[in-house]
Amino acid sequence: MIPSIIYYSSAFAPWKETLNSLLQDTHYDYQWVPFTHLSEVPVASMTIVHESDCGEEDHPYMGARKALLLVKAWSFKRSLQAINSGANDCIAYDDISRIASWVVAEQSRSAWQAHSLDQPSSLQTVLDAIPVPIFYKDELHIYRGCNRYFCEFLGLPKERIVGHSVYDIAPKELADVYYEADQALLAAGGTQVYEASVKSANGDLMEIEFNKAVFYKANGDKGGQVGAMLNITERNRLMRQLDKASRTDPLTGVGNRREFNIAVSVALQKARQSLRATSLLTIDVDHFKSVNDVYGHSGGDKALKFLVNSMLDVLPDDGRVYRIGGEEFYVLLPNNDLAEARVIAEKIRQHIPEQTLSLRGGELAMTVSIGVIQLGTELQLEDAYKRVDRALYEAKATGRNRVCLAYYDD
């Protein structure tokens, strides 16, 4: 017969021989192994630990090691406290006959458990068929089951997971985080959904959506929690890609009106905090229709891209260009007042005609008309857009290739 191993902590050593002689009357063989810290003891072992050898940091390890806690002064309250902390049972250290019956009962229970774990269940087959890592833990945070994908995700065989605490399968820093989250969910009950970055067994960093729920025993007590880990890395990547596309002008690569609306709101908020002024230029290409007429639509497209690059040449580092309409652009200057914005607008106006683009059919040089306004609060934005449009119209009406300023007092 294979001897059953009993792990024991040092303060119990003087009582070991007395217990051993009692156990000799049973039909079992026992092997004794001393330990100094519970984490050294293999999971699912029979463990006898004296309270003087056990601190609070050992509690997460107790449940997975079927720890019998021996106490100096036994009371029902003390026993309950120990069991709630993860101990399998709690007995007075000198109550040797009770300790002996615990050892025998535990040994026979383990044999039954091992037997039932070997039996495949239909629930396990269902879990294994779901292509998402799934696990369940009892109220002491011990893994009681998981599916094939959970094992693959962790890169561990099932025997290394089931019956183990999170401290047995994850580094302590991570285990502390999981343990705390599990405790919070168990205390609150119900369900919990959150996203976290997790490293899989092959080292890939994945974005995971954890869906967890507390389950209850037949008597209504909390039994533990189940968790499913949805890999949302690809979904999030696509969402980020879609979001970027929805804010970008595909022709020129600069932001569109949607991106501008977000940017102007952020700029005004920052400007209020830093007491800096923010200004806006609205820029429209002069006689752009004739560019299309002469060089064709694709020539016009090239001209628009070229124009954006020419504007960027002379913008301050924090200035941003947005394409608002066909050949109309906004330039947001988050740290410039009206006077500074006017200087920048003039630079753009002069710089653009100096740039020539070679197109099939000839060399193209363009001019632009520009309206300039210093922005007020977010509430005044609609009014500001109207006013700066009027300034642009004035630039067009008074000969084009001009900069006109907009004010609030007209």
Ligand SMILES: Nc1nc2c(ncn2[C@@H]2O[C@H](COP(=O)(O)OP(=O)(O)OP(=O)(O)O)[C@@H](O)[C@H]2O)c(=O)[nH]1
């Ligand atoms: N190639 C090209 N042309 C565009 C695009 N979007 C708008 N347009 C053209 O831009 C031209 C705008 O013409 P108008 O609004 O009449 O203005 P304009 O000719 O620039 O004249 P002013 O603004 O009055 O100086 C039209 O011919 C549009 O077809 C685009 O994405 N690509």
